[in-house]
Structures are given as C-alpha cells and as structure tokens.
Amino acid sequence: MEKASRREFLRRTGGAAAIALGARHAGAGEASGAAERVVLGIIGPGGMGMSLLRSFASRKDVAIAHVCDVDEKRMAAARDAAGGGGKRPEASKDLRRVLDDRAVDAVVIATPDHWHGPATILALAAGKHVYVEKPASHNLSEGRLMVDAARKAGKVVQVGTQSRSTPHVRRAVELIRDGAIGDVLVAKAWNSQLRANIGHAEPSDPPAHLDFDLWVGPAPMVPYRSNLLHSSWRWFRAFGCGDMGNDGVHDIDIARWGLGAAVHPTSVAALGGKYFFDDDQEFPDTQYVVFEYGDIGGKRRQLVFEQRIWSPYVQEGHENGDAFYGTKGMLILGKGSGWKLFGPRNELREEVKGGIDSAAHHADFLDAIRTGRRPHADIEEGHLSAALVHLGNIATRLGRTLRFDPAAERFTGDGEADAMLAREYRPDHWAVPKG
Ligand SMILES: NC(=O)c1ccc[n+]([C@@H]2O[C@H](COP(=O)([O-])OP(=O)(O)OC[C@H]3O[C@@H](n4cnc5c(N)ncnc54)[C@H](O)[C@@H]3O)[C@@H](O)[C@H]2O)c1
Missing domain, CATH: 3.30.360.10 (Dihydrodipicolinate Reductase; domain 2)
Incomplete structure (x- = not known):
C-alpha cells in the first residue's frame, strides 16, 4: 500500500509555516514558534462524519490528510469539502490506507457502530489518536477491548458525546x-x-458506488x-x-x-x-x-x-x-x-x-492530544x-x-x-x- 510521507503531505497542504504534531514528536525540524498542526484522517464522512470534517477543516491547527469512505460518492464529496484552499486530501475506501500513513496523527471514526470498536483498535495499534462517534461500542465486550487498547497505546480516545464539552x-x-x-x-x-x-425491503444488488463487503466488514455477511x-x-x-x-x-x-x-x-x-x-x-x-x-x-x-x-x-x-x-x-x-x-x-x-457546543468538544480532543491529558469524553x-x-x-x-x-x-x-x-x-x- 502506498505511503504518503509526512514531509510530502505538509508540502502539499501548504504546511511550510506549520509543522505537524507527530513531526515534532518525531524530532523533525521544527520552526521556532510554528503552530502545531494535528494531521487527521476522516473515516466515514457520511451524515455525522461530514459535519465533523467541516468542523475540523475550519481549524487552522488541523490538516486533513485523508478522507475514507466505502461509498465512492461520499468519498468524493468529502474530498471536495476537505479540499478548500487547494488542499486535496488522499481519498480511499479502505481505512488501512489511512492507518498506514505515518503522517497521520489522529483519525475521526464516524462509521456505523459495528465499525467503531474494530477501527478504533486498529487505529490505536497503528499509533493514532482517535475521535470515535457515539455510542463508543457496538457491544459491551468490544467497549472493554477499546479501553484496554487505548491504555496500552497511551493515546487519546475521545467519544463523540459533545455534551461533555x-x-x-x-x-x-x-x-x-x-x-x-x-x-x-x-x-x-x-x-x-x-x-x-x-x-420492508427485499434483498437487492448494492449500488455500484458502494463497496458493501467493506461496509459490512467484520460483521457476518448479510444480503444488501x-x-x-x-x-x-x-x-x-x-x-x-x-x-x-x-x-x-x-x-x-x-x-x-x-x-x-x-x-x-x-x-x-x-x-x-x-x-x-x-x-x-x-x-x-x-x-x-x-x-x-x-x-x-x-x-x-x-x-x-x-x-x-x-x-x-x-x-x-x-x-x-x-x-x-x-x-x-x-x-x-x-x-x-x-x-x-x-x-x-x-x-x-x-x-x-x-x-450544544460541538466545536468545544473537537477543541478538547486536540488539546488532549497536545497536552497528553485525558479528554472530556474519554x-x-x-x-x-x-x-x-x-x-x-x-x-x-x-x-x-x-x-x-x-x-x-x-x-x-x-x-x-x-x-x-x-x-x-x-x-x-x-x-x-x-x-
Ligand atoms: N455525536 C452526534 O451527535 C452524532 C449524530 C449523528 C450520528 N452520530 C454517530 O455517527 C456515526 C455515523 O452516523 P451517520 O448517521 O452519519 O451514518 P451514515 O450511515 O450516514 O454514515 C456512515 C458513513 O460511514 C461509511 N462507512 C461505513 N463503513 C466504513 C468503513 N469501513 N470505512 C470507511 N467508511 C465507512 C458509510 O459509507 C457512510 O458514509 C454513528 O456512530 C452515529 O451514532 C453521532
């Protein structure tokens, strides 16, 4: 799988004046006083995911490097929405492509619930911070695995219950x-x-722009x-x-x-x-x-x-x-x-x-990443x-x-x-x- 380098991404997104968070941690050259950008991947930019994308994209301290959706139409709409100001994120339908990119500091997971646990656990294993939509888990046992994975990785995991902020x-x-x-x-x-x-709906063929197999993911396969x-x-x-x-x-x-x-x-x-x-x-x-x-x-x-x-x-x-x-x-x-x-x-x-102040919740996530504290909706x-x-x-x-x-x-x-x-x-x- 192709990996975009952090330096290449920062150049592409006009990041000369800013340096990404992970680069600082990795000891890459940091301009004195440069703003710290958190490099994000948005996974599942559908209804809620697009709202999260717009909120994070509006911030100067965030760069959206990837959008990922198993529906090509939604993926394209997300790339356009995140690409304001000439910054074009990578677009893909397989979340592993986002996780493989070492430039990405954190991912936003706004998929259906059955993907919350699996995607969060994979993201943490790849060294990413995670903003995962509510409900945190699809089932209780995956919720426990998510907490354990977060603690093991020592990364921030914020859940999308914005009332907490x-x-x-x-x-x-x-x-x-x-x-x-x-x-x-x-x-x-x-x-x-x-x-x-x-x-009541009968089984039918999925639309051509949808990868239904990826959408179902680790759940047992069902007819579309x-x-x-x-x-x-x-x-x-x-x-x-x-x-x-x-x-x-x-x-x-x-x-x-x-x-x-x-x-x-x-x-x-x-x-x-x-x-x-x-x-x-x-x-x-x-x-x-x-x-x-x-x-x-x-x-x-x-x-x-x-x-x-x-x-x-x-x-x-x-x-x-x-x-x-x-x-x-x-x-x-x-x-x-x-x-x-x-x-x-x-x-x-x-x-x-x-x-409701959703922007405060997103800011809290970024602040928790920068300071290493627990977020409001840990x-x-x-x-x-x-x-x-x-x-x-x-x-x-x-x-x-x-x-x-x-x-x-x-x-x-x-x-x-x-x-x-x-x-x-x-x-x-x-x-x-x-x-
Ligand atoms: N915090 C809030 O107030 C709030 C509000 C609405 C929804 N939500 C949460 O947001 C999540 C999404 O809800 P929605 O209503 O936007 O659903 P949705 O079905 O509109 O969007 C989900 C998107 O994820 C995509 N997707 C599915 N599997 C994927 C995968 N493996 N990789 C990449 N993309 C994938 C789908 O194609 C779709 O575009 C849910 O967990 C929901 O509970 C939170």
Whole structure:
C-alpha cells in the first residue's frame, strides 16, 4: 500500500509555516514558534462524519490528510469539502490506507457502530489518536477491548458525546455534584425524537458506488437491502444499537455523569418492544429501563431511561432530556436548550439557556492530544455509558431483571444474557478485534 510521507503531505497542504504534531514528536525540524498542526484522517464522512470534517477543516491547527469512505460518492464529496484552499486530501475506501500513513496523527471514526470498536483498535495499534462517534461500542465486550487498547497505546480516545464539552451542561453537572439539589438518588434520561418507518425491503444488488463487503466488514455477511443504509443501519442489531444507542446515549451519558456513577450498575430491569412501527427495525420503539447502582457514596441509586420514538409530545419541554431528582430539589436539562434548577415545591431557583457546543468538544480532543491529558469524553466514560445501552437493550429483549457484576463485566448466573454481551464475526476477517 502506498505511503504518503509526512514531509510530502505538509508540502502539499501548504504546511511550510506549520509543522505537524507527530513531526515534532518525531524530532523533525521544527520552526521556532510554528503552530502545531494535528494531521487527521476522516473515516466515514457520511451524515455525522461530514459535519465533523467541516468542523475540523475550519481549524487552522488541523490538516486533513485523508478522507475514507466505502461509498465512492461520499468519498468524493468529502474530498471536495476537505479540499478548500487547494488542499486535496488522499481519498480511499479502505481505512488501512489511512492507518498506514505515518503522517497521520489522529483519525475521526464516524462509521456505523459495528465499525467503531474494530477501527478504533486498529487505529490505536497503528499509533493514532482517535475521535470515535457515539455510542463508543457496538457491544459491551468490544467497549472493554477499546479501553484496554487505548491504555496500552497511551493515546487519546475521545467519544463523540459533545455534551461533555458543552458549557451549560458542564455547569449543571458541577452544580449537581456540588450538592445544589441535595443528594441525587435518581436520574432520568428520555428520548422522544420522532423516527420514520423504514418499511420492508427485499434483498437487492448494492449500488455500484458502494463497496458493501467493506461496509459490512467484520460483521457476518448479510444480503444488501435498500433500507439498511445509509443511516438506517442503526435499527439492525448486527450494525447498530437502536435509538437507545443513537440519541438516547447522549442523555444517558449526562444522567450517569450527574449521578456520579463511575461504575457499571448492579441490576437492570426493562420492558418494551415494537409497539408502533410495522417495518424491518429490530429495536424497540417503546422502552423503559431502570438501572440500579448498588453503592455510590454509600447509597443505592437509580438511572431511568424512557423512549417513545413515535410520540409528538415532549417531556418537560425537551424531546431528549434529563431530570435529576435530589433530596433538596430537581434539575431539568435539555442539552440543546438549557436547564432549570428547582428547590422544594418546584420553586424555580435558576435558569440557564445554552446550545450544544460541538466545536468545544473537537477543541478538547486536540488539546488532549497536545497536552497528553485525558479528554472530556474519554473512552472509559464512553464505555460506561455505551454499556448502559447494551445492558438496557439486552434486558428489554429478555424482559426480565438481570443482575450484573460490574468488576467482571458479566451477568450473574445468566448464560443467555452473557451471550449477548459480545457479537458474532465474519470468520477470519482482518478487522476482527483480537482478544
Ligand atoms: N455525536 C452526534 O451527535 C452524532 C449524530 C449523528 C450520528 N452520530 C454517530 O455517527 C456515526 C455515523 O452516523 P451517520 O448517521 O452519519 O451514518 P451514515 O450511515 O450516514 O454514515 C456512515 C458513513 O460511514 C461509511 N462507512 C461505513 N463503513 C466504513 C468503513 N469501513 N470505512 C470507511 N467508511 C465507512 C458509510 O459509507 C457512510 O458514509 C454513528 O456512530 C452515529 O451514532 C453521532
């Protein structure tokens, strides 16, 4: 596979006045006072990936060296979008080409969920820092492998839960953790974003511009169907995590953060299913999940998740939101709009408005790379929150209360549930994670 050299890339992208981060680390000649550029590869510039590409491309301290998508149309659109100012990134459909380029400091992984773990683990093994979209993992066991790989490599892995860098959300969590509403025993996250019916589709030929074999990757091969991609893969178990892992995980992450739950829960109970949609989706459109933490600060605590993705009504003014119930008050939060803090008897004490600050999250990733600190949404946090999605979906499928051993990351005495913590792979595929 052809390797672009770092020096050649910097010359091509007008990098004479700037020097890339990795070059500095490698001891290559650094002009005094030169800005440090992080050289990025964007893997999966689809819906979210294009938004990430535009955000990173707008920064002076970043150079986009590669765009990689298994869909040639998307790859070409991404190359055009990243190529402003005459800087043309390499374009490819096989992520190994990006990882093989020693000029690349970091990769952004915005593929479907089933590629998050495999691509992150391969990228870390290639010495790259990683920004991986949420949910961190497709399944719980890959989440653990991702954390272990990050620690082994000593690289930054930021998960795309941008609320972690959003000022009004950070302030709310700080207040909660400082006791502004007393002791928070219950946190609730909800998702009531309206979703579309994806219909029923028969197997058909994939479009010529799509490498469907690469798209499926390490997952077991399935026939192509028109309602599988793009974007609607998230409703299929082999590739996504349903809406709990899609929009739900943002609010679940905030709820867990405010609750101070830096561990896995000890129990999970759930009910739900497809009460509304008659289509090929494999995940619940209606879901109620309760997690219990056995001991946080000497007390049992609950995290509750509710999902109704067919209802035109919202809770507390937010289609996705969080409520924190404390012994002295309550805080209601919408990550995209703001929060209200109430004292006893619903007395409004403080109200703050604010929108999601994705750029701050991207800046945090770059700063973590430069300083060697953990990012706001470190992979360990991403793993803990994605694990709630996986446990919740497993409990909903099984329809019974499950006991979980947080240290072993296994259910207690439930082989059927344990089997759902991992997934099947395509035999001998190059991207199957080791271990
Ligand atoms: N942080 C957020 O707010 C947010 C919002 C939306 C989506 N997301 C996340 O972003 C990810 C992508 O979601 P989306 O809605 O953009 O999906 P999408 O299907 O529109 O885009 C995924 C892209 O990845 C490409 N791809 C698939 N396999 C690949 C591979 N092996 N190598 C290179 N490219 C590959 C696809 O061709 C497609 O262009 C998901 O994990 C999703 O959860 C995050």
